[in-house]
Structure formats: structure tokens, C-alpha cells
Amino acid sequence: MSISIYRSEDRTAASAGRRLDDADLALIEATQDGLPLVADPWTAVGERIGMCGEEVLARFQRLLLTGVLRRMAAVPNHYRLGYLANGMTVWDIDDARIADIGRRLAQWPGVSHCYRRPRRGPDWPYNLFVMLHGHQREEVERQAEQLRELMGDACRDHQILFSTRILKKTGLRLTRRQREASCSE
Amino acid sequence: MTSDGLVACLDDVDRRLLDRYQRGLPLVERPYAAMAESLGVTEQALIERLTRLTEMGIIGRVGAVFNHRQAGASELVAVSVPDHRREAVAAIISACPGVNHNYWREHRYNLWFVVTAPDDTSLELRLTRLEAQLHTPLLRLPMVQSFHIDLAFALPWTELEDA
DSSP: OOOOOOOOGGGGGGGGGGGOOHHHHHHHHHTTTOOOOSSOHHHHHHHHHTOOHHHHHHHHHHHHHHTSEEEEEEEEOTTTTTOOEEEEEEEEEOGGGHHHHHHHHHTSTTEEEEEEOOOBTTTBOOOEEEEEEESSHHHHHHHHHHHHHHHGGGEEEEEEEEEEEEEEEOOOOOOHHHHHHHHHO | OOHHHHHHHOOHHHHHHHHHHTSOOOOSSSHHHHHHHHHTSOHHHHHHHHHHHHHHTSEEEEEEEEOHHHHSEEEEEEEOOOGGGHHHHHHHHHHSTTEEEEEEESSSSOEEEEEEESSHHHHHHHHHHHHHHHTSOOEEEOOSEEEEOOOOOOOOHHHHHHO
């Protein structure tokens, strides 16, 4: 099996990570398990890292504006809410029609992620990844069937990869520690 | 408690809170006061709700959702692992720096994970090392284009209750 290294255009956006200064990284690390649930969470966070509440808030506002922070949110645990089946569906879609199909699928209820990824030879012909969520497998299978109909002859093949066990799931860890670790690697 | 039982415990305010604020809370001086006002409860009551929902595990955290592409480099990777090596390989991968998701899936490629790093160079280094450590080729599937960037989706309360 040949595995080539692929660089996407989107990846250049990763260099935007360099826009984060040390204080941003300290802030991200101090809040990665969540904001304190107190009336003034900004000051409470600031006290941990020697920053005033106004600056904490201003930095988060800037991270939101620059797109590094997608949102500050009450993040639901979908599994706990009863979405017990999570199916990663992979599709072999006509390249000429993938953008149109991707945009339509992304709006489908139950779809949480919809990404184009590279094919990897005859062993892995799938170029579109669509994450489906449901209460049971049957529901995810029904959703996939509906998506298949929507795609018509633009789709050559698809598979559903159900998860059988979650070994590790954490939020993004982008921290000073991590940066230092990666420099010493 | 089953998840069905949990959902049944959530009152109307809990549900509106989740519907609205999974999409983002206001970045203002007193965010919980602003949320409380829009839900018609006091700031203290709102904070107690958030605390209870977090303790129940309904809310994973009240915190930041980062744009991985803006905040660093990441890549989806799969490996095909024979049954007798499953646990050992999974442990190596989970211990690899920057791995933040690791799932078994039903497929010949049975182990799926995401590797993150502060930048492209260190991501490349992590993947190269991991591949050497595992003695197994990695199926590397970087994102080429995202059609869907918002992970918040409408919570169908009635269905969740009846499930």
C-alpha cells in the first residue's frame, strides 16, 4: 500500500496558529476544561494566570474575530443525550459533483461533519466523509440510505463505519506545554 | 440512569438553554447574567443549572470550541490492526502526543484517530514517529474541504425522550 503525504490548501490556514502569543496559549490552557461557573468567569480565569478580567475577555473576543475561536458555548454531550449510534459514512463521489453534493449534505439533519478528503488508491476510493448521529444503528442506516438517493449516480460506492468503542475523546489541546514538547521532539 | 431517563429530567429552561447556548454564549462582562435574562431566570439560578447539567454529563463543558484549522494542524488517520495487537496499538496511539480522538470502528481499517499539533512541521514529525513505532502504514486523510463547520445541531427533544 502506498501512502503519500498530501498537503491541502486548507492546511495553510494552520499557520494562522502562529498568530497566538504566549498569553493566548496560557489562556487556552487555563480554560481547556471549561470556564468557571461563577458570575465573573473572566476574572476567575485571569486570577489563575495573572491577567485581569478585562484582558481575558478582550483576548477571547479577538480570538473569536480572527476565527481561532469558533464560539464559547455550553457544549452538549450528545452521547449522554441519547445519540448512541455514531456512523462515519464514507462515499466515493464523482469529483466534478462533490462540491455541490457536499454542500447539500451538510444541511441534512443528523449530519454533524461533512468533509472532502483525498482518495488513497484502489484500497480507499472514498473522497467524502459524512458523520451521522442517531439513537440506533437502524436510524443511521436509514439516513445513509436517504443520502444515497439524494446523490443519485454521482455516488459510486459508500460504507458506514460504526464506532464500537471510544478510546479517547478530548477537546483540542493546544497549550504552552504541547508547544514546548513539540519543540523538543 | 439511562440517557432516556436523563432527557426526561430536563425541564423547558434546560432545553432552551442547551438549544440556544450550544451555539455560543455572549462574550460580555457577565455572560451568565445575559444568558439568565434571555431565559427569564436569575443569574444565580442559571449558574446552578449549568453546574447541574455539567455534573449530570449533559453538558461536557462550558467552554471554548476552537477552529482546529486556525488553531493548529490536525489530521484524521486510520490503521488496520489485527485482533491480537488491538489493545497494544490502541494504547500506543492514545499515548501519542496530540491524539485527541481515538475510536474503534467496524472496518478493515479498524482504528481511527485524530492527531493534532501546533503546526504542520510538528504534525508531520508526530505522524512519522508514530508510523515507525507501530510498524504499520498509516492511512492519512487530511481534510481537503469542509462543507459543514458548525457542530451545533438542533436537538430533537421529543425524539430523544421517546427513544
